[in-house]
Amino acid sequence: MRELEQSANQTSLDELARLCRVGAETIQQMSADEDTFAGHAEAMLTHLSRLVDFACACAVAVDGGQDCSEIVAPSLLTIPDPEDERHFHETVGMFVGHAMGSVQELEEDILAIESSQDQAETINGIRRVVHTLKAEFGVLNMQTPQKLCHQAETMIDACTENGRSFPVDLMLECADLLKQFLDKLTRDVRAEFPDVTMLLEKLRKVATESGTGAAATGGDPDALVDLVVGGEFADSLPEFVTEARSHLVEAEAAMLALEGDSNDLEHINLTFRAFHTIKGVAGFLNLTPLVELAHVAETLLDEARSQRITFRQDDVDLILASGDLINQMINSLEGQTPPKVSQLEGLVARLAKASSRPEDPLDADDDAVAEAENEAVAEAETDTAPVAAPTPAAPAATAPADQTEDEDDAAPASDVQARRDAANAVLQPRARAESAEPRAAAKVERTVKVSTTRLDMLVDMVGELVIAQSMVLQDPAIQRLDSQSLARNIGQVGKITRDLQEAAMSLRMVTVKPTFQKMARLVRDVASKSGKKVNLTIQGEDTELDRNVVEQISDPLVHMIRNAVDHGIELPDGRRAAGKGSEGRLLLRAYHQGGSIVIEIQDDGRGLDKNKVVAKAISKGLLPAETKVAEMSDSEAYNIIFLPGFSTAEKVTDLSGRGVGMDVVRRNIEALRGKIEIESKLGEGTTFRMRLPLTLAIIDGMVVRVGDERYVVPTLSIEQSFRPDTEDVHYLIDRGECVRVRGTVLPVYRLKQIFAQTGGLDDMDQGILIVVEVDGERSCLFVDEILGQQQVVIKSLGLQGDRVSGVSGGAIMSDGRIALILDVASLVNSAVGV
Amino acid sequence: MTLTMENTGKVATNAAFAAGKFLSFYLSKEEYGIAILKVREIIGMVDVTPLPRTPSFVRGVINLRGKIIPVIDLRLKFGMEPAEYTNETCIVVVDVGREGENSVQVGCIVDTVSEVLSVEAEQFESAPRCANAAGDYIAGLGKLKDRVLILLDIDKVIGDLNPALLGAAG
The missing domain is CATH 1.20.120.160 (HPT domain)
Structure with missing residues (x-):
C-alpha cells in the first residue's frame, strides 16, 4: 500500500495518492482494533476493488496523455470509521432535508419565471438557490451534482448577460434530476448520482450559444442605447x-x-x-x-x-x-x-x-x-x-x-x-x-445610506411623538395631579422629545453643494455661449437645507443665474467702457439668517433700470399706461420683472428673453414658502436674495380661533395684529370693509365669511385683526382671537392632486384635533371675489 | 386615450367584483357592499374638522393616528337626506386609487356597518341600465337569498372627489 502511495505521488496523481493513504490508514486501524475487524475488512475489500479500478483508469489516462482530473474518482469511500460514518449520516441527513427545500424552491421559481413580472429578480433567486446547492454538494464532496450546479449557474449567467430568454425546460430537467438524487440519498447515503454527461453538454451548449447570440446583434445608428441591468449585483x-x-x-x-x-x-x-x-x-x-x-x-x-x-x-x-x-x-x-x-x-x-x-x-x-x-x-x-x-x-x-x-x-x-x-x-x-x-x-463606514421613505417615516413618527407627548402633558387628569416629580419627569420627556425631533429633522438636511456646483457648470456654458467672461465665486456651499427644498431651488437658481449672466453682466467691451474689469463677477452664496436660509446671487453687471422696466411693462400692457415711475418704490418697480410675460431682452435668444423665467422663479419660491427680494443699483449690479425656510415639514405659525375652529396662519406672512376701534372701520361701497391702520386704509376679510362658517364673532371690536402681506399688498384678516404662536408639523390633507384654495394643509394640534393651515396668498386672492 | 383607459379599468374592476367578499353597510334602508379588499378599517364616529369651500358631502378631515384623511358622508354624496350621527354611525376607511404611492385613504360615513358577506359569481348581476343614472357608482348587484346587496365601485365614488373639490374652489 505504501509503495503504491509513493508511486502515485511520483506521478502526481493526487487523488490516487489520497485513496492509497486512506487504505493504509484503514489497514493500520484493522491491526489496532481486532473487534471491528470483520466490518472493516468488508469495507476494505470494496475500497480496494474501487481503488484498483480507479488506478487502472488513471493509468490508462496517463498513457493516453490525458489529464487525470477528468476521471471521476470513485464515490468517496473514506475511512469507514463508525464515528465518522455516523457523522456523515447526520450531515447528509441534514443536507438532504435542506436541499429538498431548496430544490422545491428552485422548481417554483423556474415555473414562476413564465408568469413573473419581475423576471430579473426571479432569475436572481434561482441563481442563488443553485449556487447554495453547489456549495453544499461541494462540502459533501459530491462532485457530479456540484458540476451540474456549476454548469447550470454558468448558463444562467450567460443567458441574463445577453438578455436571452431563460431556458425553462432545461432548468426544470436539472431540478428533476437533483430531486431524484436527493430522493435516493434519503434511502442510501452513498447513492450514486445518475449520469449527467448529456445534460451537462446541453447546458454548456446553451451557455456558449447565448454568448455568440449577443455578439451578432448589430447596431442601428438611430436606436437608443439599450441598458439592461444584469449580473450578480x-x-x-x-x-x-x-x-x-x-x-x-x-x-x-x-x-x-x-x-x-x-x-x-x-x-x-x-x-x-x-x-x-x-x-x-x-x-x-x-x-x-x-x-x-x-x-x-x-x-x-x-x-x-x-x-x-x-x-x-x-x-x-x-x-x-x-x-x-x-x-x-x-x-x-x-x-x-x-x-x-x-x-x-x-x-x-x-x-x-x-x-x-x-x-x-x-x-x-x-x-x-x-x-x-x-x-x-x-x-x-x-x-x-x-x-x-x-x-x-x-x-x-x-x-x-x-x-x-x-x-x-x-x-x-x-x-x-x-x-x-x-x-x-x-x-x-x-x-x-x-x-x-x-x-x-x-x-467611510460611519455613514449609512437610508432610503428617503424610511427617513420620512421616522420624521413622521417623531412628529406624532411630539403631539402625543403634549397631549399627555395637557391632559386634565395629569394636570390635576400635584406632584413635583411627575412634573419634572414630564418636563424631561418633553425635552428629550424635542431633541429627538430636532435630530430627526437634521437627518433630512443636505448641503447645497451639488446644486451650487451644477450652477458653476451653467455659468460656464451660458458665458461661453453669450461671449462673456464670468468669474463665479461660491460661498457657503456647506449650508444645509431640507432635502426637498434643495431639490426645488435648483430650477429658480438656473433661471436667475442665466438671467444674471445673459442680461446682467455686460460684454467685455461694454464693461471696459463702464470702467469695470472685462471679467464679470458673479457671487453665489448661502447663509443662515434668523431661522431661515438665504441664498444670494450677486452680479456686478449693468443693474436694473427702473425707468426702463416700468416703460417696458407699460408697453407690454402689464401696467396701466398712466403709471408714474416716481411714485413707485424701488422694490415695487423691481417686482415687475416677476410678472409673467415681462422681459427686457430686445430679442428672444435660446438662452432667455421669453419672460417666463422670473415668473417661474417667484412661483417656485412661493411654493416653498419663501420670499425673494431684489436689490439693484444702475450700472453697479443686481442682487437677488431668496429667503427659504429650513424645512418644509414644520412651519412657525400663529394659532387663531374662529368660532369652534382653529386655524394656523404662517408667521412669515403676518406683519402685525391689533384690536380695531369701531370708528376706524369703514364700509366702502364697491370695495367692502376697510380699516385705517396708521394712516393707510387696508381691506378687511372676515375668515368666518370666507369659509362660510356659522360660529364666530361679528363685532369688529370684540375680535382681532391680523395684518398680512401678499405680493407687497397688505390686508387684514378678522378672527375671534389669537391662541398663541407654535411650531406645527404640516400634513397633507390626504386629497390627491390640488389642495383646497385658501388652505395649504393641516396640523394636528396638541388635543389630537386638526387645525387647517391657511395659505394666505390664495386666501386673500380668492377673498377679493367673495 | 382616456377613453380606452377607462374601459380597461372598468373591465378589470368588474372582473374583480364578479365574486368575493364584501363589507355590507346601511344607508337609510338600503344595504350596500364595498369589496373587502378596499376596506382598510372601520372606526366609530370621531370629531371631524370641517374643510371650507368643499362640496357639502365632504364633511372634513380627521386625524387617523397622525395621518390626516378626508371624510365624506355617503348619504350626502348620493343625494339622500342627511341623518343625525348616532352610536351606530361608522367611518369606513377605504383605500382608493392605484396601489403604492398614489393610493389615498378616505373615510366614508355610513349609517351602520352590518357584516362581511360572500357574493358568488352566480349571485352577481350587472346593475340595470337607467336613463337618468348620474354616475357609475354601482358595480353590480349581489342577489343573496333574501335580499339584494348594492355593490359600490368605491373607486368611482371617491374618484370624482377631487374634480369636485377643484370645481368648488375655483
Missing part, C-alpha cells in the same frame, strides 16, 4: 445610481477647476478616479455601453495625467460631454429616455481620437505596452478608487494611487524599457492597496 442598482451621480458632480467640478490650470494633475486625477469608479461598478451591473464610454473617457484622462498629451480646452469639453451622456444613461435607468446609439458612438470615437493624437510620442508598437500598463493601473485602482474617490483626503487610500502616478511620471516617454518596468512595478502597489483598504473602509 443587479440589486445594488439604486446605490450605483446615487453614487455615480455624485461622482459625476465631482468630476464636473474638477473639470471646471481645471479650466483655470489645465495641467493640474490633481484635478485630472480626481476626474479619472470618478470615471474609473463608475466604469467599475457599471461593469458589475453589465451596463456595457456605459462601461465603454467611461473607459474611453478614462483613457483620454490617463493620457493627460501621464503627460503624454497636453490637456486642452476641447478635452474639457469632451469630458464634460461624456459626463452628460453618462448622466443621461443613468437617468434612463430610472425610466427616462436613453441617449441615441449614434450619439454614444460619435463621442466614443472623438474621445478615442483625442487620446491618440499625434502629440503622443509613442508609436503603434508601444501602444500595446501602454495599454497593458493602463490595465495594470486600472486593476490597482479598482481596489482603491471606490474608497479613495469619496474621501480624497484619506491618505491611506490615495497613497497607492499616487504611487502608480509617480511611477508613470518617472518613466521617460521615449524609453520603452522603462515603461515596461513601470508596468511591472505598478503591480506591486496593488498588494499595498489591498492592505490599506480596511483602514480606509473603517473611515
